[in-house]
Amino acid sequence: MTQTHARTGAVDTRPRSPWPALWALIIGFFMILVDTTIVAVANPAIKAALDPGTANLDNVVWVTSAYLLAYAVPLLITGRLGDRFGPKSIYLTGLALFTLASLACGLSPTLGALIAFRAVQGLGASMMTPQTMAVITRTFPAGQRGAAMGLWGGTSGVAMLVGPLAGGFLVDGLGWEWIFFINIPVGIVGFVLAWMLVPDLGRQPHRFDVVGVVLSATALFLIVFGLQEGEAYDWAPWVWVMIGAGVVVLGLFLWQQKLTRGEPLVPLGLFGDRNFALASTGVAIVGFTVTSMSLPLMFFIQLARGLSPTQAALLLVPTAVFAGVLSPLAGRLLDRVDPRALLVPGLLTVTGALVLYAALMNMDTPVWAFLIPAAMMGIGNAGMWGPLATTATRDLPRHQAGAGAGIYNTTRTVGSVLGSSSIAAMMQLSLEAQLPAGSAAGDVAAATELPADLAGPFATAMAQSMLLPAAVMALGVVAVCFLRRPDHLRTR
Numbered sequence: 001m002t003q004t005h006a007r008t009g010a011v012d013t014r015p016r017s018p019w020p021a022l023w024a025l026i027i028g029f030f031m032i033l034v035d036t037t038i039v040a041v042a043n044p045a046i047k048a049a050l051d052p053g054t055a056n057l058d059n060v061v062w063v064t065s066a067y068l069l070a071y072a073v074p075l076l077i078t079g080r081l082g083d084r085f086g087p088k089s090i091y092l093t094g095l096a097l098f099t100l101a102s103l104a105c106g107l108s109p110t111l112g113a114l115i116a117f118r119a120v121q122g123l124g125a126s127m128m129t130p131q132t133m134a135v136i137t138r139t140f141p142a143g144q145r146g147a148a149m150g151l152w153g154g155t156s157g158v159a160m161l162v163g164p165l166a167g168g169f170l171v172d173g174l175g176w177e178w179i180f181f182i183n184i185p186v187g188i189v190g191f192v193l194a195w196m197l198v199p200d201l202g203r204q205p206h207r208f209d210v211v212g213v214v215l216s217a218t219a220l221f222l223i224v225f226g227l228q229e230g231e232a233y234d235w236a237p238w239v240w241v242m243i244g245a246g247v248v249v250l251g252l253f254l255w256q257q258k259l260t261r262g263e264p265l266v267p268l269g270l271f272g273d274r275n276f277a278l279a280s281t282g283v284a285i286v287g288f289t290v291t292s293m294s295l296p297l298m299f300f301i302q303l304a305r306g307l308s309p310t311q312a313a314l315l316l317v318p319t320a321v322f323a324g325v326l327s328p329l330a331g332r333l334l335d336r337v338d339p340r341a342l343l344v345p346g347l348l349t350v351t352g353a354l355v356l357y358a359a360l361m362n363m364d365t366p367v368w369a370f371l372i373p374a375a376m377m378g379i380g381n382a383g384m385w386g387p388l389a390t391t392a393t394r395d396l397p398r399h400q401a402g403a404g405a406g407i408y409n410t411t412r413t414v415g416s417v418l419g420s421s422s423i424a425a426m427m428q429l430s431l432e433a434q435l436p437a438g439s440a441a442g443d444v445a446a447a448t449e450l451p452a453d454l455a456g457p458f459a460t461a462m463a464q465s466m467l468l469p470a471a472v473m474a475l476g477v478v479a480v481c482f483l484r485r486p487d488h489l490r491t492r
Contacts, residue, residue, distance in 0.1 A: 018139035022148060024197040025132045027190035028095045029152070030159045031183055032125035035102075036071075036416060037163030038179050039064050040294035041309050044302055045176040050111035059111065061295070061424045066115045068291070068420055069224055070122030071129075072413035073217045076265045079130035079406020087131035087138075088198045092191060094127025099187030106180035126413075133405035135198065137393050149390035150331010158323045158381075164294055165320060168313025212265030215253035220414065222246030227421035267403055270396070278483050279392035280408050282343070284415030285476035286384055289469040292419035293354060296427055300361050300462035304455045307367070315370045322378025331386045339387045343480040346383020347473060353377045354470035361463035363456050391483060419469065426468050430461035 039046070047060040082090045101120040108114035132152060140148045170178040223246035230239045257264040271277040301312040330342055353376035360369055389408070396404040434457040 018135070018148070021135060021139065021198045022132075022151065024190070024193040025091065025135060026151065026155050027186065027193060028091070028098075028128055029132045030155050031186050031190065032098060032121075032128055033155070033159035034163045034166060035067065035121060035125070035179075035183070036064075036159075037291065037294050038167040039067075039163075040298050041164040041167035041302075041313055042171045042176045042179050043295070043298070045171050045309070046111070046114070049176060050108075050114060061420060062115050063111070063118055064291070065224065065417060065420045067118040067122040067125075068413060068417040069220065070119040071125045072122075072410055072417050073220050074123060074126040075130060075410040075413060076216060076406045077213055078127045079134070079403055079409070080263075080265075081127070082131045082134050082405075083403070086200055087134045088194070088200055091128050091131040091198070092194060094124045094131075095187055095191050095194065096124075098124030098128065099184055099191070102180045102183035102187065106177040129409045130405035133389065133393060133408065137396060137405065139199075147328070147331045147335060149393070150328055150334060150386035152386065152389055155327075158320055158327065162316075162320045164298060165313040165316045168309040168311070172308055172310040209257075209260060209263060209265040212253060212257060212260070215249055215256060216265065219246050219250035219253055220417070222249060224417050224421050227418065227425060230425055266407055270404055270407065273395060275391050275395065275483055276393075276404065276408075278479050279388045280411040281479050282347075282384075282476050283388045283392070283408060284411040285472055285479070286347075286388065287412040287415030288419035288422075289350065289354070289473045289476075290419075291416040292423035292469045292472075293357070293466060295420075295423050296462040296465040297357060297361075299427070300459055301370075304363065304459040304462065305367065315367070316374055318371050318375035319378040319381070322375055323381040324378075326379060326382030327386055330382045331390070334387055334390050338483075338485050339391045340480060340483050342383040342387045343391075343483070344477060346380045346387070347477045347480060349376050349380030350384065351380075351470055351473045351477065353380060354466060354473060358463045358466040358470065361466060362459050388480075419472075423465060423468060426465045427461065430464045431458070434458070434461040434464075 043060050043063070046063060051059050078090065078094070098121055101117050101124055104117040105114055105121065108117055136148045136152060166182070167179050170176075170182060222242050226239050226243035226246065230243075233239055254266075254268075257266050257268055271280075298312055301307050301315065302309065307315075334342060353373040356373040356376065357370070360373065392408050393404055435454065
């Protein structure tokens with residue numbers, strides 16, 4: 001059917017049911033989110049293959065951070081591009097770029113080449129992600145978005161946790177290259193289905209804030225690079241200067257956005273909606289947590305306990321199962337209840353799971369015991385991804401769907417970038433504190449199997465590192481307590 005918006009004059013051409021289009025978009029969305037965490041389980045294999053001569057964890061961590069940084073920086077403008085040129089066109093362009101970059105990643109002969117192509121992957125992903133949320137906002141009525149966002153949010157949670165699982169099977173069975181090659185057939189199928197099923201929605205005229213793009217990109221790069229490389233340079237004064245400069249530039253960016261009379265890159269007025277502001281904060285915390293927890297857990301399981309990538313990945317099966325089953329149920333329930341009824345228990349459950357992981361990460365815990373916090377993670381994820389996305393976007397005006405989706409996903413991805421950077425520094429600091437005198441932290445982390453006298457201190461260091469995402473997630477619990485009841489429930 002066709003609908004004309006009185007405010008903008010834009011024309012939306014909608015299918016009778018928006019669900020086929022959403023399912024088509026979900027395929028590509030699932031793929032790019034899997035790539036956010038799939039590298040975690042492959043890091044030891046990638047380091048052994050492409051970076052065997054160095055004793056620095058930060059080098060291989062950049063395989064994740066480069067992707068996340070290139071993903072995060074353009075999100076603000078790619079959301080606007082979807083409004084201007086249509087979500088379908090931008091989504092398909094991003095999917096094609098992502099798929100081709102995946103091929104290049106798998107063929108990379110050096111670690112530097114892999115990091116570069118991962119950045120190209122991130123750029124493609126940044127073009128795709130805002131369009132999925134924009135399509136939901138523009139095609140589903142406000143009172144029915146809970147089920148759609150439940151599927152979207154459930155996909156986020158399952159994908160970011162299935163990544164290590166899929167990575168384990170692929171690394172053990174075919175080699176680390178196949179964590180990228182697997183994207184090629186998935187990308188082709190996703191492209192065809194999206195081209196056939198996603199409608200051509202109306203376009204909105206937009207002017208692009210070039211100054212804002214430059215300032216935001218500069219701020220993010222300075223902060224993330226400083227956090228990422230700080231430990232490698234013993235937190236030299238210039239590192240702190242770089243981080244401080246990033247914070248200053250970020251402040252200039254926000255000031256410039258406030259003064260911009262045309263169309264700012266970030267419409268600060270959106271943050272006047274308390275639910276949008278708090279949900280965006282919450283998803284940044286969730287992104288930080290999910291990304292950061294994978295690294296110490298996988299290094300502990302594989303290096304300290306001696307499990308293969310496949311065996312390590314199998315310990316995450318309960319997470320994927322519980323999240324996949326419960327997320328759609330939570331989405332349908334969300335259209336009828338206050339989101340806090342799902343978010344508070346969900347975030348608390350994840351916090352408890354992380355603390356339990358930290359308590360179990362020693363040489364005496366039976367391996368099967370790690371299935372318990374994995375199940376708790378799945379249950380908690382069902383109560384946070386979908387409810388956060390629905391809460392953030394439910395009351396946004398349609399003409400700002402792209403901008404809102406861009407901001408929301410930017411905060412999520414920035415959280416993931418900071419999580420990846422911070423956990424690398426935390427792991428390095430913990431290793432330096434726990435290892436016996438004369439043992440190099442980088443040498444231990446670069447090993448494929450640890451001797452008995454080092455395995456215990458290494459396990460303690462990884463357990464201590466796991467407390468960082470637990471503490472950050474506890475802040476998320478506090479944030480969601482201040483959400484307000486959605487507008488469509490107030491009328492009941």
